Amino acid sequence: MNSNPSPVWHPFTQHGLGDPVQPIARGEGARLYDADGRYWIDAISSWWVTTHGHGHPRIMAAIRAQSEKLDQLIFAGWTHEPAETLAAELVRITPDPLTRVFFSDSGSTSVEVALKMALGYWFNIGEPRSRILVLDHSYHGDTIGTMSVGERGVYNRAWQPLLFDVDTIPFPYAGQEQTALDALEAACATPETGNAPAAFIVEPLILGAGGMLIYPAWVLAEMRAICARHGVLFIADEVMTGWGRTGTRFACDQAGVIPDIVCLSKGLTGGAIPLAVTLCIEPIFAAHFSADRGKAFYHSSSYTANPIACAAANANLAIWRDEPVQQRIDALADAQGAHLAILAHDPRVQNPRRLGTIAALDIAVPDDGYLSNLAPRLTAFARDRGVLLRPLGNSVYVMPPYCTMPDDLAQVWDTIGAALDLGAGG
Numbered sequence: 001m002n003s004n005p006s007p008v009w010h011p012f013t014q015h016g017l018g019d020p021v022q023p024i025a026r027g028e029g030a031r032l033y034d035a036d037g038r039y040w041i042d043a044i045s046s047w048w049v050t051t052h053g054h055g056h057p058r059i060m061a062a063i064r065a066q067s068e069k070l071d072q073l074i075f076a077g078w079t080h081e082p083a084e085t086l087a088a089e090l091v092r093i094t095p096d097p098l099t100r101v102f103f104s105d106s107g108s109t110s111v112e113v114a115l116k117m118a119l120g121y122w123f124n125i126g127e128p129r130s131r132i133l134v135l136d137h138s139y140h141g142d143t144i145g146t147m148s149v150g151e152r153g154v155y156n157r158a159w160q161p162l163l164f165d166v167d168t169i170p171f172p173y174a175g176q177e178q179t180a181l182d183a184l185e186a187a188c189a190t191p192e193t194g195n196a197p198a199a200f201i202v203e204p205l206i207l208g209a210g211g212m213l214i215y216p217a218w219v220l221a222e223m224r225a226i227c228a229r230h231g232v233l234f235i236a237d238e239v240m241t242g243w244g245r246t247g248t249r250f251a252c253d254q255a256g257v258i259p260d261i262v263c264l265s266k267g268l269t270g271g272a273i274p275l276a277v278t279l280c281i282e283p284i285f286a287a288h289f290s291a292d293r294g295k296a297f298y299h300s301s302s303y304t305a306n307p308i309a310c311a312a313a314n315a316n317l318a319i320w321r322d323e324p325v326q327q328r329i330d331a332l333a334d335a336q337g338a339h340l341a342i343l344a345h346d347p348r349v350q351n352p353r354r355l356g357t358i359a360a361l362d363i364a365v366p367d368d369g370y371l372s373n374l375a376p377r378l379t380a381f382a383r384d385r386g387v388l389l390r391p392l393g394n395s396v397y398v399m400p401p402y403c404t405m406p407d408d409l410a411q412v413w414d415t416i417g418a419a420l421d422l423g424a425g426g
Contacts, residue, residue, distance in 0.1 A: 019376065022383065027054025030404040032388065040388045043398050043412045047390075048208065048240050049271030052319055053403035059272045059315040066311035075103065075304040082310035089317050090277060093249070095258040100285040102278045102297070103305035107239035108141025110263040110276035111201070115145050116299055117261055117284050118199035118233045124287040124295050129198035132164075133187050133232070135180075136171045139209035140201065140237050149201050151210060154371060167197070171207070172215045181222050188230035199233040199261075204251035205355060208240040211395045212360035214353050217255035224257045233260045233284075239276070243267030244329045245399065247356025249320070260284065270316040271401075275309035328402040332357045335406065336398060339413040348420040360397035361416075363423040378419050387415045394423070 010021060025035040030053055032046075033039045042050065052059070066082060073080050087101040102117070104110050115132065122129040132149055139155070140146040147156040148163040156163065167187050172180035188197055204220050207213040227234040236259035241251035243266070248254050252262070261284065265276035288297045303309075319325060336359040343361060344352040350362040365374050372393040382389040389396065389412075396419075398412055 017376070019380070029053040029055075030401045030408055038386075040383065040386050041400070041404070041408045041412055042388050043382075043400050044388060044390050045271065045399050045401050046388075048245070048399055049266040050401045051243050051267040052270045052316070052325070053401045054271075056270055056272070056315075056319070058319055059270045059312050062311045062315035063273065063308055066308045070307045072303065072306060072308075076300060080305075080307050080310075082307045082314055083305040086310045086313050086317070087277075089314070090264075090279060093317070094262070094279060097258055097260075097281045098262065098279040099282045100280050102280070102299075103310075104276045104278065104299075105274050105301055105303050105306070105309075106141075106276050107237075107263065107265040108143045108146045109301065110239060110265050110278045111140045111149070111235075111237055112143055112145045113278040113299055114201070114235045114237075114261045114263050114280075115149065115199070117278065117280055117297070118235065120297060121233065121284045121287045122198050124290075129196055131195050131197040132166045133184065133197050133200040134166045134168055135202050135207070136168050137207050137210035137213060138201070138203055138237075139207065140203075141239075155209075169200075171210075171213060172219045173213075177215070177219050181219065181226065184223055184226050188226055188232050196230075197232045199235050200227050201235040201237060203237050204241055204257070205246050205254065206241060206251070206358060209392060211392050212353065212358060212397045214355050220252070220255040220257055224255070224259070235259060235261045235263070237263045239263050239265045243316075244325065244402065245357055247329060247333055249326075268316065269309060269312040270319065272316075273309045273312045275306070275313055325402065329357055332400070332402055332404060332409075335409055339398075339409065342413070343417055343420075346417075346420060348423055357402065358397060358399045360395055363394050363396060363420060365394045365423045374423060377422050381419050381422060382415050385411075385415045385418075387412050389415075 023034060024032045026033050030042050031039040032042050070080060090101050091099060102113055104113050134149045137151050139150045144162050147159060149166055169184045169187065170180045202223065205214065205217060224234050236252050238250050242264050252259060261278060261280045263278050269275050288295055333356050336357060337354050340352050340354055340359045343349050348364055350364050352361045363374060365372055374394050375391040378391050379389060396416055
């Protein structure tokens with residue numbers, strides 16, 4: 001019997017367990033408040049999107065101003081200033097070979113666009129390729145295409161009949177980097193039944209939903225080099241890693257890597273409103289540029305390049321230009337490292353790790369998969385102590401907004417420390 005009084009069906013939520021769904025009335029900085037004024041520290045940036053803090057004045061002002069001028073416009077055959085300004089600025093701040101910007105509305109759709117761009121490129125130049133190479137434990141979204149290029153398991157087992165086949169490259173764990181690189185080399189160099197790979201898609205430097213798994217920049221650089229040697233398009237999914245999370249504006253910057261296609265979302269608007277882009281190199285655009293209408297890139301959504309969302313993104317880019325964002329990132333990264341170091345030698349802690357502003361650790365429990373019983377218990381434990389956490393199985397991570405104050409960050413880590421004994425319950 002359904003005892004849920006609300007008609008809302010929440011994502012990644014098993015309503016049958018009866019867990020509470022906490023209402024939030026407003027957000028400010030790194031805090032979320034209910035109607036009574038109680039607050040929770042947003043230690044995961046509300047699913048990794050909020051960079052400068054909730055309700056940032058410049059972004060809110062841009063949204064208000066744009067809403068009074070133009071709220072929505074079909075983007076097929078029409079355009080508007082916020083989108084043109086944003087595209088030009090994105091091309092300016094990304095490496096020169098990335099010359100074209102395609103708008104969509106979420107991380108999943110930006111990856112779908114990337115996959116369709118890659119396959120469309122090979123089709124239009126007369127060399128159809130359909131093989132996609134992926135990294136083990138990856139997560140790229142919840143649409144059919146993005147589930148196909150992600151880890152198979154609890155996320156998508158109900159929809160297996162809809163998913164297309166991919167070739168999986170082992171994750172480059174410490175000490176196993178060369179094994180992963182050799183596998184990628186072999187997959188690129190040895191076409192199956194004459195079908196060379198179309199593209200390799202990867203989350204650069206850190207796999208998010210896969211458990212905050214980190215690998216070194218030199219591996220990312222070598223993976224890019226292997227794809228370049230064999231003419232395989234390289235897709236960087238920077239949906240989570242972009243906009244400073246890994247310590248630099250984009251994770252690929254740390255490896256000196258220039259992708260053929262890059263996907264951006266989440267922090268693109270500072271996390272205030274949905275928007276995504278897929279940038280690509282000129283040859284991919286050129287393969288679709290023709291007097292033949294049949295070669296057009298047939299993809300869109302009703303809200304492609306929504307003017308209000310583009311205005312929010314332009315305000316975010318202005319914050320990056322005008323304010324000491326990198327200094328805030330560096331300070332948060334250092335603080336995260338200091339807190340992590342305190343717990344790193346606790347026997348209940350495994351694999352403490354950090355990349356930029358992202359810090360994570362595993363709590364030793366018998367069932368350490370995504371459906372570990374620890375995750376909901378830790379979520380509830382933190383919620384009762386004024387902290388918003390969402391563990392990935394037994395992996396606990398902290399990815400807060402860059403404006404998080406020291407006392408709030410200390411409260412987050414004190415809560416994690418106090419929660420370590422929960423692992424004893426399995």
